[in-house]
Amino acid sequence: MSGLHEAYRLRSPSSQALHQRAEKMIPGGVSHSIRYFPPYPFYVRSARGSRIWDVDGNEYVDYWIGHLALILGHNHPVVLEAMRQQLEEGVHWGTANEGEVELAELVHRTVPCAEAVKFSNTGAEATMYAARVARGCTGRSVILKAEGGWHGFCTDLLVGVHGPFQKPESLGLPKNLDSTVGTFPFNDSEAASEAIRKEEDLAGVIVEPVLGAGGGIAADREFLQTLREETEARDALLIFDEIITGFRLALGGGQEYYRIKPDLAALGKVLGGGLPIGAVVGTREAMELTNPRRGDRGDLRVSIGGGTFSCNPLTMAAGKATVGYLEQHRETFDRLGRLGEDIRMKLANPFLDRGLMTTCTGLGSIFQLHFLKEEGVTIRNAADVYDLTDHRRREEELKLRLVNHGVYTMHGGLGVSVAHTEDDVAHLLDSADVVAEEMRRGSD
Numbered sequence: 001m002s003g004l005h006e007a008y009r010l011r012s013p014s015s016q017a018l019h020q021r022a023e024k025m026i027p028g029g030v031s032h033s034i035r036y037f038p039p040y041p042f043y044v045r046s047a048r049g050s051r052i053w054d055v056d057g058n059e060y061v062d063y064w065i066g067h068l069a070l071i072l073g074h075n076h077p078v079v080l081e082a083m084r085q086q087l088e089e090g091v092h093w094g095t096a097n098e099g100e101v102e103l104a105e106l107v108h109r110t111v112p113c114a115e116a117v118k119f120s121n122t123g124a125e126a127t128m129y130a131a132r133v134a135r136g137c138t139g140r141s142v143i144l145k146a147e148g149g150w151h152g153f154c155t156d157l158l159v160g161v162h163g164p165f166q167k168p169e170s171l172g173l174p175k176n177l178d179s180t181v182g183t184f185p186f187n188d189s190e191a192a193s194e195a196i197r198k199e200e201d202l203a204g205v206i207v208e209p210v211l212g213a214g215g216g217i218a219a220d221r222e223f224l225q226t227l228r229e230e231t232e233a234r235d236a237l238l239i240f241d242e243i244i245t246g247f248r249l250a251l252g253g254g255q256e257y258y259r260i261k262p263d264l265a266a267l268g269k270v271l272g273g274g275l276p277i278g279a280v281v282g283t284r285e286a287m288e289l290t291n292p293r294r295g296d297r298g299d300l301r302v303s304i305g306g307g308t309f310s311c312n313p314l315t316m317a318a319g320k321a322t323v324g325y326l327e328q329h330r331e332t333f334d335r336l337g338r339l340g341e342d343i344r345m346k347l348a349n350p351f352l353d354r355g356l357m358t359t360c361t362g363l364g365s366i367f368q369l370h371f372l373k374e375e376g377v378t379i380r381n382a383a384d385v386y387d388l389t390d391h392r393r394r395e396e397e398l399k400l401r402l403v404n405h406g407v408y409t410m411h412g413g414l415g416v417s418v419a420h421t422e423d424d425v426a427h428l429l430d431s432a433d434v435v436a437e438e439m440r441r442g443s444d
């Protein structure tokens with residue numbers, strides 16, 4: 001890898017210098033760990049459409065597109081214009097405003113389970129609030145989640161994210177966290193049923209319809225249906241974490257795609273049109289518990305706030321522009337699905353042709369390439385990714401090689417946006433071909 005690092009250093013001296021400065025101020029030089037990759041990340045200066053440019057002037061076709069938030073691509077004119085107009089009026093008021101009502105109405109119109117909506121600033125807040133609403137509704141404590149499920153950095157759900165799924169996910173978590181959060185394997189209906197049935201204190205189950213950070217793995221419909229039935233039987237709440245799949249898998253997210261309605265959903269990313277957002281949405285009955293008019297007594301309401309900057313008019317304007325565009329261009333989802341499918345069908349081929357065992361997971365616009373340890377295995381859940389694939393090769397070697405060829409990926413791929421073209425996809429596949437050849441030769 002040393003020659004590979006050297007090639008990267010040669011093209012990114014300004015990023016290297018910035019990283020050295022950053023490390024003196026910010027541990028690791030980044031504020032979100034996922035943005036670090038060895039030897040150091042490039043630092044971005046500008047972006048447009050499907051492209052980003054770093055401080056050294058290198059251009060990348062961007063498949064990370066703002067942590068998958070930018071479904072319209074970078075700086076889409078419709079979103080920019082909405083933000084420009086809002087800038088004149090103000091960016092943060094800390095008051096109720098028309099934008100929040102309009103965005104809530106838009107969410108209600110488009111997301112099947114969204115009888116009521118509460119906004120926050122991040123997805124992690126939304127999942128934390130969703131867990132609290134489930135606990136508040138049922139008077140019980142335990143939330144079950146899928147192994148490999150990533151629901152943000154909220155303490156409540158920071159269990160069983162990374163293989164082997166038993167160890168604490170972080171220092172600084174309460175010692176007894178696993179008494180309030182348990183796990184079951186993704187796409188294993190039997191194990192999930194058993195876990196749900198045996199948990200006496202079950203408040204809810206949270207699941208991503210497509211496991212994102214856990215491997216880009218689509219749920220089987222039957223698995224989600226099992227979760228729906230088993231939670232109903234236990235009077236517990238089913239929560240879909242749709243922070244990736246919302247407004248991406250379909251206008252109404254995974255719940256529209258799979259035709260399964262959860263009681264609650266956490267939304268984020270696309271909903272903010274590129275600005276910080278989260279939302280917990282769900283049945284009127286459950287969400288009504290968060291109504292401030294229930295009074296201050298903690299035993300009468302679920303206290304959730306949304307935060308100082310929640311519903312700031314700039315985010316509301318960007319969110320309305322983005323979701324409004326998608327509502328008016330429903331054909332977007334078919335097109336993104338076709339581009340994603342094309343990538344999934346072809347991306348592993350150059351590696352397989354050269355004897356490098358790979359497979360591509362994903363659904364709709366989402367794709368991830370995995371390097372398999374054994375031939376012919378199928379990746380169905382996060383344990384498979386951990387046990388059967390070489391994820392470091394994906395995260396480090398593949399990533400850096402693609403970066404050196406002007407392609408930015410995360411976890412071996414990730415997502416296409418409205419701004420991505422057939423030419424971009426062809427460029428990705430050509431770059432993969434070059435990278436596969438480099439890997440076959442074992443060249444630096």
Ligand SMILES: Cc1ncc(COP(=O)(O)O)c(C=O)c1O
Nearest residue numbers: 122123124150151152212243244
């Ligand atoms: C599925 C899922 N849930 C929750 C989150 C947390 O969202 P945020 O980063 O906005 O806090 C993420 C972020 O990547 C996510 O992918």
